[in-house]
Amino acid sequence: MSHVPDLLPLDVLRTTFGYDDFRGEQGAIIDHVAGGGDAIVLMPTGGGKSLCYQIPAMVRPGVGVVISPLIALMHDQVTALENVGVRAGFLNSSQNYDLQRLTEQQATAGELDLLYLAPERLDLARTQEFLDRLTLSVFAIDEAHCVSQWGHDFRPEYLKLSVLGQRWPDVPRIALTATATPSTRREIAERLGLQQARTFVASFDRPNISYRIEPKQQPLKQLLTLIRSEHDGDSGIVYCLSRKSVEATAESLVKQGIDALPYHAGLPAGVRSANQSRFLREDGVVMVATIAFGMGIDKPDVRFVAHLDLPRSIEGYYQETGRAGRDGLPATAWMAYGLADVVQQRQMIDRSEGDAAHKRQLGQHLEAMLGLCETLRCRRQLMLDYFGEPSEPCGNCDTCLNPPTPWDGTVAAQKLLSTVVRLKRERNQRFGAGQLIDILHGRRTTRVEQWRHDQLSTFGIGTELTDLQWRAVIRQLLAAGVLAVSPDGHHTLEITDASWPVLRGERPVPLREDAVVRAGSTRKRTASAATKGPAAATELSAEDRELFERLRTWRAETARAAAVPAYVVFPDATLAAIAQHRPANADELFAISGVGAKKLDSYGDAVLAVVIGRDGDRLITTPTPG
Template sequence: MSSFSTSSYHNSTEEQALHLLQTVFGYPAFRSQQGQIVEHVVHGGDALVLMPTGGGKSLCYQIPALIRKGVGIVVSPLIALMQDQVDALAEVGVRAAFLNSTQTFEEILNVEKKMREGDLDLVYIAPERLLTQRCLELLNIIDIALFAIDEAHCVSQWGHDFRPEYIRLSALHERFPHVPRIALTATADQQTRDEIIHRLQLENALQFVSSFDRPNIRYQIVEKANGRKQLLDFIHAQHTGDAGIVYCLSRKKVEETAEFLNENGITSLPYHAGMDMQERSRNQARFLREDGIVMCATIAFGMGIDKPDVRFVAHLDLPKSVEGYYQETGRAGRDGASANAWMAYGLQDVVQQRRMIDESEANDTFKRVQGVKLDAMLSLCETLNCRRVHILDYFGQASEPCGNCDTCLSPPTSFDGSVAAQKILSTIYRVDQRFAAGHVIDILRGIDTERVTQWRHDQLSTYGIGSDKSEAEWRALLRQLIALGLVAVDYENFSSLKLTEASRAVLRGETKVQLRQYKKAEKAVKHKRQSAKDYAEAELSMAEQTLFDKLRWWRVETARTHNVPAYVIFPDATLREIARQAPPTLIALRAISGVGDKKLESYGAEILQLIEELQTS
């Protein structure tokens, strides 16, 4: 039985679970569907849990593992983060360990011994290690409380984070049919959900789907002009000194962007799969353990990142899918305070992503699925309506306009773009569908380049008919036509533009085209942070702010001593509440969310002393 068994104090599972939530983790009540999930798994039921990042997924398996007999086995692909996850549990008094390739043989033997002797509540294991003969034989002889399959979307071959070893996890049900399994993810459309159920044999599992809404995140997509400079302006205007993540498509761009930010006074680190593993781990550790660092990364970085105070996630390149975008932006604002999801997006992004799909070595079915996912992402970028409504609709959830995204705060205008579309399509037709975007736009604008003259394209009837618009405007319009499937790009022939079957009806005037009015890229404006309803961040008074700053400095030193990330000691939200209430006693401190029994015992006296020192100074 777990060392946290509460059967002697309470009769019902519900009471046991709530007791652990309050005394171990320091939270007063379960959120959303957490309580139902915990009860279901404690009683041996299988579950598929879809809950947004920051929604408290980990408690859904941690608490059942503490109540049920045996050790909870957590399958996680996140080797680099297992140490921090185990450290966080140790801080609240949970006996946790991990098994992965970073350990010495002696360390592995020690963990295995503790598992056999029943001295662990939770063990994190990478999927490839879990399925080795050695590990399976160990699991055969111990009591297992449950299997938690984290990041379950990794099982989807159509997804953005596919891990081949996840498909083999169906073996868990076959080998251990009486052990409950809980699969968890923050991102899964219906197709991915169906694949998780099928591949993990969860046909009889209850599905718990929470709202995908993250109301504290403000979504903003801007017209790309000079992406790097726009990013710098955005950070200076809204996130000076904040922790953030910047996603780039290529390794080279990651390194160049990190260097650019450092040159402009913003502490930044690179992270991509081509780096030395030690350097990558070192940069990740710094990002997690220090305040105010901006991580520039490819999508190799981020899954499972628990840092609660990431204030912004920026994209300098278009993500491949809405799932990828949602998961990456979801790493901001895990603490519930206001955060930004910012993206710079332009014509080249569309061309580049379509080329990557066409040139991949995948089969036609996979390419078709990826094309559909990209179309959905483009639709989000080009929408005239609320971005949050668009995202939630993608995941099958209805909602109302949020009032906290760029299209709500500054509604875009649309216009009948049929004539503009005809001008572009006619020019593509008249150059025999053999030239790329830049040349077509030069003809429209009547620009006498050497190539235009050489090919005598200044003699065309469409030459100069678009001189009333800038190059940026025509690029924005062309991007929308590509997104709408009215123009195709032939990547095998110098990215030449082609007409599609759908474009013919527009040329003949049979179909109207509604387009988004071009809006020149504006310099980021500094504004007061604004959270959505239920996430309003009350201002601290001067005295409260002084205490909050003091508590953060204390936390930095304490975390350094314990060799853990600062948020593992206490997240900002808990420190902010302590600063507001300035609790005079241990009982009052214990009543604050995030302060459990173990943390009260470890840090209570120090915190009360800090409060007293400030009040008497």
């Protein structure tokens, strides 16, 4: 049943959240849901998804219920809403009985605009009976990709959320996710009973993120170079595949003077919580984590996301890199990728549980990810194509800034494949990359002589390429399916059906020249490497930048005193705008993007004191929103 709101969504946006206009599809989504319609919303991380359900919940009568898997972050989400004047609460296992009862009483009395629940709690009969007693404005299903069996964050509890439409058919529902292929979108609609919902697909493009993938040689040293040359003092996330590598990487960064913390599921819950809290609340902390960390992280000023291991899918990679630059300012998505990553991921698929169809699906995800790593095209263009969005080259990724050129790797591939074939046919043996390269280089090592590999006809025929170059060739052949990892668990290599056309000269093998690491080659600096310091400050004059840093110092003290993340006070982008425009009174400060009525009332005096250089005086008298 539709409702004509007393408040207009645009009024709420301006007065409560401090923004002048909706972005992209936000306005259309909000009008549709506020009018009582169901929606499926696909919008990139940092695109403003939360406003798409928060504002309808505020303009419709009753309380909006947000279904979120992010129990550990609900407190921060609610605190951020309260900080802009939204009446919000949550119910989860972190609260004692009295707090839960108080929240329920507030919801029943009509004192909440938004109530956050985990899907497990919604499944309880008691919770459903409690919701029956409320006037409900909207149901928001956040992180809706968790419903997908093929999703990287699958939560079986999400499969029961079709109850929302069945039990409360008159309450509009909105399902939101930051990443979903067309097949995942269909699965979301089917499993949530949203087949008739209107689907909104925002652009998946995040032009402020510079995507870069480079050959893995000394990954920790490469990571240190990235941080020190481009992101010194910035907040960032480093993803590793294993718990062991998370802890080793965090320890190494700390030894190099970088404020780094580990995060993985094997750490005690208290340690995980404390590390996450420090990352959210402090500037310049680097979180080293497995993919157990990050979903729902609202920290807007993460300036880089680095991967030291190959992600399993483009969906996962896109979601993880999307945690950088949520404030729209320049950010870096960097990955070191090597031969061992390909071998490891292939073996993980072979050992994974599930039937042949499941393994085939995992293989398709990996092949798409390898295609992104080895592409000659614009990386952003390839990713957007994967999500069904045509685009032009971005001019901001490494393949645009330093275009790779193909070289004819057919002969090199034939030499390598011939060696693999001869080992199998003549010796009934399989070996890994190191032994194959030694044979091609003609090295009479102990293992070569032990196995009499110096008697193979391919011994010494590959001296034109270095070890690193041969490893790049092997990696690209694995990515193309022309070479395979044997399922013997020993990282040995074998030919595939696709190998024979190459050996017969019927199929050319174009390879990336930049992947063949050339001695003396240099890399152009990217746009994001050209400046140092906080991204928000890079366009400021020296005088404005000095004010920006004073505002950040004030913000850090204010956030610490209130025990909230710094961005809950103001994000960097808002502080930079204040430093640039130097408001002299309440009206001018209220005109800055990101300054709503509640924040003007809470922080206006202090901000103007920093800007004007005065302390203690009452500078704001009567705020004039509008």
